[in-house]
Amino acid sequence: FGSDPILSCYLIQEADFIGVHQSVFLDKLDLLESAKPGAVFLLNTPYTKEEIWQHLPHITQKHIIDKGLKFYAIDAYSVAQKSKMGSRINTIMQTCFFAISGVLPREEAIGKIKKSIQKTYGKKGDVIVEMNFAAVDNTLENLYEVVVPTKAESTQELQPALKGVLTPFISEVIGKMSVYQGDALSVSQIPDDGTWPRGTTQYEKRDIAHDVPVWDPDTCIQCNKCVSACPHSVIRSNVFDISFMDEAPEGFVSKLAKGKKFGENDLFNISVAVEDCTGCSLCVEVCPAKNKSQTNLKAINMTPLDAIKEQKIAQWDYFLSVPKIERSKLDHDDLKESQFLEPLFEFSGACAGCGETPYIKLASQLFGDRMVIANATGCSSIYGGNLPTTPWRKNDEGRGPAWSNSLFEDNAEFGLGFRLAIDNHVDHAHSLLEEQKNSLDQTLVETILHAPQNDELEINEQRERVKLLKSALLKLEDNEAKDLLKIADYLVKKSVWIIGGDGWAYDIGYGGLDHVLASGKNVNILVLDTQVYSNTGGQQSKATLTGAVAKFAADGKAGVPKDLASMAINYENVYVAKVSLGANDKATVKAFVEAERYDGPSIIIAYSHCVAHGYDLKYGFDQQKRAVDSGLWPIFRFNPEKIKEGENPMTLDYKGPKIDVKDFMYRETRFKMVEKMNAQSAGTYLKTAAHTAQSLYKRYQNLHEYYQPTQKEV
Numbered sequence: 044f045g046s047d048p049i050l051s052c053y054l055i056q057e058a059d060f061i062g063v064h065q066s067v068f069l070d071k072l073d074l075l076e077s078a079k080p081g082a083v084f085l086l087n088t089p090y091t092k093e094e095i096w097q098h099l100p101h102i103t104q105k106h107i108i109d110k111g112l113k114f115y116a117i118d119a120y121s122v123a124q125k126s127k128m129g130s131r132i133n134t135i136m137q138t139c140f141f142a143i144s145g146v147l148p149r150e151e152a153i154g155k156i157k158k159s160i161q162k163t164y165g166k167k168g169d170v171i172v173e174m175n176f177a178a179v180d181n182t183l184e185n186l187y188e189v190v191v192p193t194k195a196e197s198t199q200e201l202q203p204a205l206k207g208v209l210t211p212f213i214s215e216v217i218g219k220m221s222v223y224q225g226d227a228l229s230v231s232q233i234p235d236d237g238t239w240p241r242g243t244t245q246y247e248k249r250d251i252a253h254d255v256p257v258w259d260p261d262t263c264i265q266c267n268k269c270v271s272a273c274p275h276s277v278i279r280s281n282v283f284d285i286s287f288m289d290e291a292p293e294g295f296v297s298k299l300a301k302g303k304k305f306g307e308n309d310l311f312n313i314s315v316a317v318e319d320c321t322g323c324s325l326c327v328e329v330c331p332a333k334n335k336s337q338t339n340l341k342a343i344n345m346t347p348l349d350a351i352k353e354q355k356i357a358q359w360d361y362f363l364s365v366p367k368i369e370r371s372k373l374d375h376d377d378l379k380e381s382q383f384l385e386p387l388f389e390f391s392g393a394c395a396g397c398g399e400t401p402y403i404k405l406a407s408q409l410f411g412d413r414m415v416i417a418n419a420t421g422c423s424s425i426y427g428g429n430l431p432t433t434p435w436r437k438n439d440e441g442r443g444p445a446w447s448n449s450l451f452e453d454n455a456e457f458g459l460g461f462r463l464a465i466d467n468h469v470d471h472a473h474s475l476l477e478e479q480k481n482s483l484d485q486t487l488v489e490t491i492l493h494a495p496q497n498d499e500l501e502i503n504e505q506r507e508r509v510k511l512l513k514s515a516l517l518k519l520e521d522n523e524a525k526d527l528l529k530i531a532d533y534l535v536k537k538s539v540w541i542i543g544g545d546g547w548a549y550d551i552g553y554g555g556l557d558h559v560l561a562s563g564k565n566v567n568i569l570v571l572d573t574q575v576y577s578n579t580g581g582q583q584s585k586a587t588l589t590g591a592v593a594k595f596a597a598d599g600k601a602g603v604p605k606d607l608a609s610m611a612i613n614y615e616n617v618y619v620a621k622v623s624l625g626a627n628d629k630a631t632v633k634a635f636v637e638a639e640r641y642d643g644p645s646i647i648i649a650y651s652h653c654v655a656h657g658y659d660l661k662y663g664f665d666q667q668k669r670a671v672d673s674g675l676w677p678i679f680r681f682n683p684e685k686i687k688e689g690e691n692p693m694t695l696d697y698k699g700p701k702i703d704v705k706d707f708m709y710r711e712t713r714f715k716m717v718e719k720m721n722a723q724s725a726g727t728y729l730k731t732a733a734h735t736a737q738s739l740y741k742r743y744q745n746l747h748e749y750y751q752p753t754q755k756e757v
Contacts, residue, residue: 056077062140069099079110084112087132089121090116101195101198108193116189117185117186119139120253128178134160135181139182166592167657207246217431221431244390244434252321256324256345259341262335262342264331272329274395274401276386276390276404280311280313281362283366285308288310290361294354302379317348317356319389319390328664375632387444388427391434396652397653399422400426403569405631413538415539416540416541417455417541420449451546473492475526487511496536545571546575553585560617566645570647572586573651575655588600598720599717608681618643618680619646658710669710673703673736674736674740693750700736
C-alpha cells in the first residue's frame with residue numbers, strides 16, 4: 044500500500060507507527076523508545092478507555108507524553124469473540140493500522156482489506172469470509188483514541204525479563220537476549236563450545252493467556268488426561284501426604300487419592316502454571332468428567348486470569364515445593380501413573396494447542412534422565428532449542444536429556460552416530476573394567492558387566508553400582524583406572540532418540556532413516572507426523588493425506604500417503620508403532636515403553652494435529668480420534684520381541700473404520716476448501732480416502748493373521 048514504492052529493506056530506527064498486539068509486552072519491554080515524536084501508538088488491551096492509562100508502566104506513559112504520541116486502543120480479543128473469530132486478532136489489528144496510520148485514506152484502506160480477505164479466505168468458504176468482514180466492521184466500532192494526561196504518574200516499573208532464582212549467566216546473558224539486547228553482549232560471555240544451560244524457559248513467564256484452566260476437585264475423576272494432553276507441561280498432578288496441606292497457600296485444594304498404591308492420608312492435586320499457559324483449552328476438551336449440577340462445566344474449566352493470577356502463582360510455587368512420588372513406585376506403562384512423572388520438557392514456544400509436544404513431553408517423563416536426542420530441523424528443533432531459552436531441563440538429581448539439532452537431510456545418521464559413539468565408550472569401559480578386575484570387588488565388577496538394564500528399576504540399580512565403582516576407582520593410582528573413571532557413567536544405559544517431523548522422515552531424510560532402521564542398532568525414532576511441512580510454510584509431504592490442500596497441492600493432494608510403518612515392518616527386526624494420544628492414550632504410553640525397552644531399532648509414528656490443518660486446536664484430540672475412527676490413521680504396535688516368545692508381534696489398537704472419512708476430513712479447512720474449489724475433485728478424493736481406509740485396515744489385519752502363531756508354534 045502507499046503511493047511511493049519501497050525499493051529496499053530497511054531496519055527501522057525511529058517508527059511513525061508502533062502497534063502492540065499483546066499488552067503484556069509493555070510490562071517487560073520499553074517498546075516506545077523507538078517511536079518518533081508525534082508517532083501513532085496502537086495497543087490491544089482488555090481495559091476500558093477510563094482504566095487503560097493507570098495500567099501502563101511509568102516509562103510508557105512518559106514516552107507518550109514527552110513524544111506527543113497519538114494513542115489508540117482496542118480490546119481486540121473481545122472483538123474477535125463477538126465476530127466468532129475465537130482468539131484470532133490479525134484481521135482486527137490490521138484494520139486498526141489502516142484506520143489510524145494515514146498510509147491510505149480510511150475508506151479506501153477498508154475496501155482494500157475486504158478485497159484482500161476475499162482473496163485470501165474465499166476458497167475456505169463464505170462463512171470464514173463473512174466472519175472476517177464482521178471483524179473489520181466491529182473493529183471500527185470499538186477502536187478509540189485515548190485522551191493523554193499531562194503527567195506520568197504511574198509507579199509501575201518494567202518487570203525483569205526473567206523471573207526466579209537466576210545464575211549470573213542466565214541473568215546477564217539470557218536476560219539481555221530476552222529483551223532484544225543481545226548485540227550488547229561481548230563474545231567472551233558466550234560459551235565457546237556451543238553448550239547452553241537447560242531448563243531456562245521456566246524463567247520466562249510469558250503470561251500470554253487471557254483465560255487459564257482451573258481445577259475442580261469435586262468433579263475430577265483423577266484420570267490425568269488433562270496432564271497428558273497439555274502441550275506446554277503447565278498442568279501437573281501429584282499425590283502427597285495430608286500433612287502438606289498445613290502449609291498450603293489459600294485456595295490450594297486437594298482430594299483423597301484414588302488407587303491401590305495410595306493410603307487414606309494421601310491426597311491428589313492438580314496445579315497449573317498460569318504464567319506459562321497459552322490458553323489453548325485442549326485440557327478442557329479432553330476432560331471426560333462432567334459437573335452434574337452445572338452440565339456446561341467439567342473437572343477443569345477456563346477462567347479469566349486477571350482475578351486469580353496472584354493466588355494461582357502462589358499455589359504453583361507451593362506445588363513445586365511438595366515432594367514428588369518416587370518414580371520406582373509408579374507403573375510407567377500406565378497412563379495415569381506415568382503422568383505423575385516429572386516432565387523434563389516444559390513451557391516451550393510451540394503453538395497454543397500443539398499436537399507434537401505432548402509426545403515429546405511423554406518421552407521426557409519416561410526416559411528423560413538418560414535421553415540423548417538428535418533433533419531434525421523443523422518445528423521440534425525451533426521450540427526445542429530456540430535461543431535464548433530452552434525447554435529441555437534437568438531433574439533434581441541433575442540428570443536430563445542431552446539435546447542437539449542437525450540438518451533436515453542427515454538427522455538419522457546424526458543420531459546413529461550418537462549410538463555408535465556411546466557403544467564405543469561402553470565397549471571401552473567394559474574392557475578397562477575387565478583389566479581392573481583384580482583391583483576391585485569381583486562381585487561388583489561381574490554384576491556391572493552383566494546386569495540387565497531393561498527397565499528403570501534395573502537402570503537405577505546399575506547407577507548405584509557405578510557410583511560404588513567410581514568411589515573405588517578414586518583410590519587407584521594407575522592410568523587405566525583414571526581412564527575408566529572418565530567414562531564409567533557410560534556403563535549405565537543411555538536412551539538414544541532421533542526426533543523429527545514427517546517432512547524429514549518421509550521425504551528429505553528418508554534415505555538416512557531407512558539406513559538406520561536397517562542397521563539393527565538400538566535407536567528410537569519418533570516421527571511427529573503433521574502430514575505437512577509445518578515449519579517451512581505448509582508444503583505437502585509424502586505423509587499428506589489424500590484431498591488435503593497444501594503448498595504444491597493447491598487443489599488438494601490426489602495421491603495416497605506413503606505407508607512408512609508397513610515399510611519398516613518389512614525388516615521384521617524393527618519395533619514399529621503408529622499412535623494417537625487422542626484416540627488411544629493407553630496404547631500410546633505402552634508403545635513408548637515397549638519401543639525404548641526393545642534392544643534394536645524402533646520407530647514411533649505419532650499423529651500430531653497442527654495449526655496448518657485449519658481448525659481450533661482445542662479440538663485436536665477429538666480430531667485425532669476421528670482420524671483413527673475413519674480408518675485413515677491406523678494405530679498398532681509391531682513388537683519383534685514377541686516373535687521370539689511365540690506370540691503375535693502385531694497388536695491392532697483400533698477396530699477398523701467406524702465413521703465415514705468425511706466426518707473426519709470435512710471438520711478441517713485443509714480438506715473442506717476443496718469442495719468449494721472443485722466439487723468433482725472433492726468427491727473423488729473422498730472416495731479415494733474411503734478406499735485407503737479400508738485398504739489399510741485389511742493390510743494390517745492380514746499382517747496380524749500372518750503372524751498369528753499356530754498351535755504347534757505355541
